[in-house]
Amino acid sequence: MKREKSDYIVPQAALNRLFNARRSLQPVYIYGMASYGKTECVRQFFSGKTYCYYSPISNDSEHLSDFESHINPHRKMPLPVVFDDLQFVNDEECRNRVLEIAERADVWPIFIARPPLLGWLVPYYTQNNFVVIDENDLALTIDQIREFFFSKNILISNENVEKLQEFIVGNPYALKVAATRLQNNPDAKTLIPHLREVFAKYMMTSVTKVWPADFLDFFVHLSVVDSFTVELAEYITENAYASAYIEKARSIANFIYKKNDEYLIRPIPLEGFRYQARIQLEPEKIREASQKAAEWYEKHEEFEKAMLLYSKNHCYSKIKEILIKNSSQNPSNGQYLGLSRYYFELSTAEIEENVVLMSGMSMICSMLFKTTLSEYWYDKLKEKVSQLSGEEKTEAKRRVAYLDIALPHRGSTTVLESIKSFGLLLTTKGLKLPEFSVTSNLPSAMNGGKDFCDWTLKDRAIAKKYGSLIALALGKNGKPIVNLALAESFWEKAGDNAEVLALLSRGQLEAELNDNLEMGFVAAGLFIRFYLMTGQLDTALLQYNAFERKCRDFKSTKFFPNLLALQCRIDLYRDDSIAVDIWLKNSAPDENKEIFALLRFQYMTKIRCYIAKGRLNEAFSLKEKMKWYAENYHRTYISIECDVLGAIINYRMDSDWKETLKNAIFAAEKYQFVRIISDEGAAIQPLLFKIKDELENIPEFNRNWFSKVIRECQKLSRMYPKYCAPPVMAPSNFSETARQILRLQSEGLSADEISKNLDIKLETVRYHIKQNYKKLGVNSKSRAIIVAKELYLL
Known part of the structure; x- marks a missing residue:
């Protein structure tokens, strides 16, 4: 069979793997979901060449029984034989015939199917060294999609390209349609x-029409949710064979994949199932399935998912009920960010009906930087105390006392007084605080729920005088936090390692004895920092893995977002660029939507990732947002951290950096903090040396402290020399045209002059300039020329 070249968009990765397999005559297995162009990719590869093609469902197929007639005894190379749509080969005789042909020495077999591997092919697969081409090879990257649109003179914004990629996931056929x-x-x-x-x-006309009715009906009903477990699938569909159907879908149709502990249907087939649901099912049946899913989510405290479905079904009483449940939890355990829009949809009268809801409104407003509104609801709640009696009055008092300590925007200056006041109520009237989080699920006690930099100035004295009271007021979190906070304070000041380890070990043991994962995370985070900064990377990873296993054992998923961010920080020291990319793509929060105070550890991690990737404009923008948050929410530690990172960003953007770094150094000197600067190692070291003489000429400057900063920074730089290093771009990453444009820019030519000089469109010149800046991690012509010379591109 010969095929003419089609206009199919060829994924180069797939063609490269086919080419390599052809050279070594290795069998090939190609798999992927319907419409990913598995067959078209092979046809493109064999364009104008002879090969045999077999498929149980295609009209173009030749017959297995006629195979010998295609063999040319004078042919020097084995005949390529393509076995397509193998997921539909159910006949034992046909399967045996396929294997018989594949095993011939004068045949180069290529197998095509939807699932990763068919069971009946396993024996052949284990005996032969297959080249596997999977969906990732068949999918187009977002850069390839941009290039494709550019080649077709189609103008589309980056934002819309990203939205398109989110839906089509690199599907070449879908891109052609788009x-x-x-x-x-x-x-x-x-x-x-x-x-x-x-x-x-x-999906309806070409894919699912051949499916058994009960199999299709199962997924049509299940399409009311975006993800599911086997148990949820059974509950929604009332089908005892849910597990078998899911496995069948994975093995035959390949439109389901597993992520963590849940199954997800890919976007395109999911849309197909929902379309069929609207056509085949009565609205009441869809609502019934949706309602059952919402009840399941509520029962398992997945409030955000439950609310989405209750909202679609207009179940407003259930929405308010869930908001009250959520408000009774502290922000670290609750789902405030995901539910924020539902809080603000409530009327004032509805909120004032419940003191727990009033407390929740004050808290969510504070976390979303609506401080005036937060104080409004705090004052309203305080007024309620005098208007209520009995249990309602007691609950209102508890909530006021809780907000006095916990409201993020108030900082830590009044926390000690609030704890002393509440301690009196606790001992005299037995009043207990509501559930309270000291750390906001961050791996830090000193910079967790509140910023306690000022406490570090008198750390030993505060621990000695108020340690017992703090332990009493904070309940299960109180006992370990005293040792862990002291350990963190001493560590930040580069104190005695033996004392730090002793305090850390005691605090970790106290957390373990009380099954306190929140304090356990603080201990694990501090141990990881300790091991990283003392060159014990493997031990740091063991500590990380041990705590991650513990979270999984306890099914405590609330720590995972910050735990993954902590893993990313380890990866930055390891110079694991791929792992950093994966975190940025799959786990990092989007700062361009709504900034949320509880995600601050993740945002600060993301700034470092942007720096490491050379995405300096994005790093600068996010740093400015976090600096505003730090200044307005009394977060001294984050403010210093922003200035340290800001100096690195400015230095690499060829902007003024000295004043920013001086601000960080003078602020850190006040608290004798060393690690907040030295932790940035190789990224900050050249700046410290450039500014060293100027600082040491200031009479009142603490030279001994600064020497310690330099010393610790040098240690870290030797251990992790590539930490947050500027990305190195090889000349091969730049086309000849791109390099010509750089050269002409360095000679002082404008974009218009370059266009005329190279006889190319002005739009093309501007496109290459933009791409050059992106690859070089710069935002100006002058900086692009400097970096290009450093990389020997000019």
Whole structure:
């Protein structure tokens, strides 16, 4: 069979793997979901060449029984034989015939199917060294999609490309449909709805029409949710064979994948199932399935998912009920960010009906930087105390006392007085605080729920005088926090390692004896920092893995976002660029949406990732947001941290950095903090040496403390020389045109002059300039020329 070249968008990764397999004559196994272009990729590879093609469902297929007629005894190379749609080969005789042909010495076999591996092919697979081409090889990257649109002269913003990629996940066929749509209708806002409709119909007419009715019905009903467990699937569908159906879908159709402990249906087939649900099911049946899912989520305290479904079904009483439940939890255990819009949809009268809800409103407003509104609800709650009686009055008192300590925007200056006042109520009237988080699920006691930098100035004295009271007021968190806070304070000041380890060990043991994961995370985080800074990377990873296992054993998922951010910080020291990319893509919060105070550890991690990736504009923007938060929410530690990172960013952007670094150094000197600067190791070291003489000429400057900072920084730089280092771009990453444009820019030519000089469009020149800046991690021509010379591009 010969095929002419089609206009299929060829994924180069897949073609490269086919080419390598052809050279070594290794069997090839290609798999991926329907419409990913598995067959078209092979046809493109064999364009104009002879090969045999077999498929149980294609009209183009040749017959297995006629195979010998295709063999040319004079042919020097084995004949390529493509076995397509193997997931539909159920006949034992056909399977044996496929294997018989594949095992011939004069055949180069290529197998195509949807699942990762078919059971009946396993024996052959284990005996032969397969080249596997999976969906990742078939999928186009976001950069390839941008290049494709550019080649077609289709103008589409980066934001819309990202939205498109989120839906099509690199599907080449879907990209062709998108391009055709944009050429006929350039309104990008209508693109995704159009694709949803096109692929929903495609699923119904070309994919699911051959499925058994009960199998299809199962997934149509399940499409009311975005993800599910086997138990949830059984509850929604009332089908005892849920587990078998899910496994069948994974092994035959390959439209389901597992992420953590949940199954997800890929976006395109999910849209198809929802389309079929709207056509085949009565609205009441869809509502019933949706309601059951919401009840399941509520029962398992997955409030955000429950609320989404209750909102669709207009169950407003359930929405308020969940908001009250959530408000009774501290922000670290509750789901305030995900539920924020539902809080603000309540009327004033509805909120004032419940003191727990009033407390929750004050808290969520504080976390979202709406401080005036937070204080408004605090004052309203305080007024309620005098208006109520009995248990309601007691609850209102508890909530006021809780907010006095816990409101994020108030800082830590009044916390000690509040704890002393509450300690009196606790001992005289037996009044207990509501559930309280000291750390906000961060791996820090000193910079956790509140900023306690000022306490470090008198750390030993405060621990000795108020340690027992703090332990009493904070309940289960109180006892370990005294030792852990002291350990962190001494560690930040580069104190005696033996004393730090002793305090850490005691605090960790106290946390373990009380099954206190929150304090356990503080201990694990501090141990990890200790081992990293003393060159014991493997021990740091063991500590991390041990705590992660403990969280999984206790099914305590609330720590995972910050735990993953902590893992990313370890990866930055290890110079594991791929792991950092994965965290940025899959786990990092989006600062361009709503900034949320509880995510501060993740935001500060993301700034470091941006620096390491050379994405300096994004690093600068996020740093400015966090600096504003630090200044307005009395977060001294984060303020210093922002200035240290800001100096690195400014230095690499060829902007003024000295004043920013001086601010950080003078602030850190006040508290005798060493690690907050030295932890940035190789990234901050050259700046410290450039400013050293100037600082040491200031009479009142503490030279001994600064020498300690330099010394610790040098140690870390030797251990991790590539930490947050500027990305190195190889010349091969730049096309000849891109390098010509850089050269002409260095000679002083404008974009218009370069366009005329190279006889290319002005838009093309601007595109290459933008891409050059992105690759070099710069935002100006002057800086681009400097970096390009350093990389020997000029």
